[in-house]
Amino acid sequence: MNVMVIGGGVAGAASALALRRLGIEVTVYEAYAEPAGEVGSFLSLASNGLRVLRSLGVLDRVQRAGIDVPGQRMWSSSGKLLGDVPRGRLRGDTLHSVTLMRGDLVEALHAEALAAGAAVVTGERLVDAVTTERGVRAIFASGRTEEASLLLGADGIWSATRSLLDPLAPTPEYAGLYSISGIAEGIETEPGFFNMTFARSGAFIHLAAPGGKVWWSAQVSCPAQPDLGLTEEAWLRRLTGLYRHEQVPLAILAATVELHRPTLMHSLGAVPVRHNDRIALLGDAGHPVGAGQGASMALEDALVLARSLSAEPSVAAALAAYDAARSARMAKMVKAASDNRDAKTAGPLARRMRDLVMPVAVPLFFEKATAWLYTHDCGELPTSRTDGGSQARSPRL
Numbered sequence: 001m002n003v004m005v006i007g008g009g010v011a012g013a014a015s016a017l018a019l020r021r022l023g024i025e026v027t028v029y030e031a032y033a034e035p036a037g038e039v040g041s042f043l044s045l046a047s048n049g050l051r052v053l054r055s056l057g058v059l060d061r062v063q064r065a066g067i068d069v070p071g072q073r074m075w076s077s078s079g080k081l082l083g084d085v086p087r088g089r090l091r092g093d094t095l096h097s098v099t100l101m102r103g104d105l106v107e108a109l110h111a112e113a114l115a116a117g118a119a120v121v122t123g124e125r126l127v128d129a130v131t132t133e134r135g136v137r138a139i140f141a142s143g144r145t146e147e148a149s150l151l152l153g154a155d156g157i158w159s160a161t162r163s164l165l166d167p168l169a170p171t172p173e174y175a176g177l178y179s180i181s182g183i184a185e186g187i188e189t190e191p192g193f194f195n196m197t198f199a200r201s202g203a204f205i206h207l208a209a210p211g212g213k214v215w216w217s218a219q220v221s222c223p224a225q226p227d228l229g230l231t232e233e234a235w236l237r238r239l240t241g242l243y244r245h246e247q248v249p250l251a252i253l254a255a256t257v258e259l260h261r262p263t264l265m266h267s268l269g270a271v272p273v274r275h276n277d278r279i280a281l282l283g284d285a286g287h288p289v290g291a292g293q294g295a296s297m298a299l300e301d302a303l304v305l306a307r308s309l310s311a312e313p314s315v316a317a318a319l320a321a322y323d324a325a326r327s328a329r330m331a332k333m334v335k336a337a338s339d340n341r342d343a344k345t346a347g348p349l350a351r352r353m354r355d356l357v358m359p360v361a362v363p364l365f366f367e368k369a370t371a372w373l374y375t376h377d378c379g380e381l382p383t384s385r386t387d388g389g390s391q392a393r394s395p396r397l
Contacts, residue, residue, distance in 0.1 A: 001315075004029060004138055004148040006126050007155035010102075011283025011298035013109035015152055017056050018306035020116035021381050027148075028118060029140070031125040031155075041181035041260045042215050043102050044069070044194065046088030047095045048376045049296025052303045055380045058112045065108055066100030067209060068192065074362070075197040076355045077246055083362035087194045088292070089374050090367055099194065099207060099215070105295065126160045129279060136278040150315050151279045152305070154298075157266055159285035165276065170269035172288070174225045177202060180235060180262035181217035184255040189214050197249055198354065201242040204249040216252050218243065225264065232259045270334075275323050277316035280305065287330045293373070297333060301326060303378045310382050332372070 001024055005012045008030030016026045045053070045062070053059040072087040088097030114120065128139040129151055136151045153161025162169045189195070189208040197204040202221040209215045218239055230238070236253060243249040266288065274286045282305065283298035305322045312318035 001025065001149045002027070003150045003152060004136070004146060005152045005154055006138070006161050007153070007159075007283075007285070008032070008110065008120060008122070009106055009154065009156060009283070009298075010109065010295045011285070011301060012152070012154035013106055013113055014052070014056065014299050014302035015154055015282055015305060016118040016120075017058065017109055017113040017116060018302045018381065019309070020113060020118050021056065022306055022310055024309070026113070026118045027146070028113070028120045029124045029126065029138070029146075030120065030122045033122050041102065041179075041217060042099055043105065043295050044088060044097055044099045044292050045105075045299075046097055046293065046296050047090075047093050047374050048378075049293075049299045050095050050098065051377055052296075052299040055303060055378070056112070058108055061108045061112070062100065062105060063098055065104040066098040067207065068096050069099050069194050069207060070096045070192050072097075072194040072196065074358065075195065075248070077197065077199050078355075079247055080355060080359075082198070082355065082358040083366070085362060085366050090371060093374070097194070102295075126155065126164070129161065129164045131276060131278045149278075150309075150319075152282055153279065153285045154282040155285055157268060157284045157288045159281065161279065162271060162281055162285050165279050165281065166271075166273035169271055169273065172266035172268050175265045175267040176221060176223050177219055177265040178222055178226055178228075178262055179217055179219050179265055180239065181215070181260045182256045183209070183258040184214040184216060184252045185212060185257050186255050187214045187252050195248075197246055199243055199246045199249060204243060204246060204252075206248070206252055214252055214255075216249075216256075218249070219265070226262075228262050228264070235259060235262065270331075275319040277319065280319045280322060287334060289330075289333050289336075293333060293336075297330070300329075300376070300378050303381070306381060307379060329376070336373070 003019055003024055003026045005016050005026060005028045008028050012028055016028050019026045050059060053062050069087045072085050074083040076082055089095060124144060125141040126138055127141050130137045135147055135149045137145060137147045138151055139145050153159050155161055157172050191208040194207050203219045206214050206216040220242060240253050243253060268288050271286050274281045282301040284294060289297055304325050308318040308322040312321050
């Protein structure tokens with residue numbers, strides 16, 4: 001059996017690693033020259049995603065590349081503490097959330113996948129895919145044609161695989177938020193806490209990073225899609241005006257020494273066709289969620305798919321089992337992400353109600369409300385040998 005993975009981001013690299021742990025031949029096709037390049041800012045991995053990394057044998061490497069973040073504090077626009085909870089886990093879980101640069105996570109996954117025997121081909125963009133009796137034929141923009149037993153679309157929210165699988169699939173829409181992040185210096189911030197301020201103009205996130213730095217991200221509520229072509233100085237002026245009412249975010253913006261490229265945040269309607277007998281979607285290609293769970297959900301997809309391929313008698317049966325195992329959880333996660341976006345775009349009345357309710361509600365209901373998310377365990381691979389070998393059974397073609 002051989003597998004083509006389209007996309008070399010978190011979902012693609014993780015699925016390549018998981019499949020190589022089972023001894024399956026894998027080639028990753030990535031449109032960009034550097035899959036782990038400086039794309040995006042920092043991301044967080046919750047305990048559910050970290051358990052997947054442990055099963056794949058890459059947890060220690062990722063933990064070394066990131067920041068250990070045991071706690072999360074939520075603040076009102078006025079600076080009132082609204083909640084102090086464990087970050088990405090339940091209290092008592094010793095598997096602390098990790099925050100790291102997206103490129104560092106992808107680099108770690110790619111390195112492990114390559115070491116396990118995966119092949120990576122860069123500069124190839126998928127333009128067509130045709131299922132055949134015994135597999136799938138992929139056609140790339142360069143004219144290159146490849147065949148495999150299975151094609152996995154891990155090519156993100158603008159997935160070409162999704163539209164090839166279903167020409168009527170929904171397309172991403174601007175979600176009324178954009179994100180811009182950066183690094184500040186000289187701001188005293190207590191280590192170990194992921195701080196989220198519910199500001200008038202959208203959420204502002206910051207945490208202490210090594211070397212006396214502060215990583216921050218502004219998730220700005222903006223109903224009309226903004227022009228992303230501003231200079232760094234213009235972006236900082238805009239953000240300073242938007243967060244002029246919030247003391248800590250304003251101080252962090254004033255101390256910023258590095259600004260990352262702004263990105264629009266998008267939502268995607270429910271994807272009705274996520275697989276056929278030879279093609280399946282993973283990660284943001286099938287269910288972009290956000291809410292700090294995008295990477296963790298992509299990791300879960302990769303492990304569940306690998307387990308399904310090991311357990312089922314055919315590729316078609318494995319893809320059906322994979323989709324069945326993920327559907328209910330992803331539907332619940334998408335709903336949670338939508339509620340999360342709404343909280344960041346709340347109007348004045350909703351903000352006042354939140355400031356009154358959260359200090360009482362968070363201590364009482366946080367554990368119950370998040371247990372389904374953070375305690376989820378996708379299980380282990382049948383074997384997890386670092387040489388890429390496996391005693392697991394590959395499905396029949």
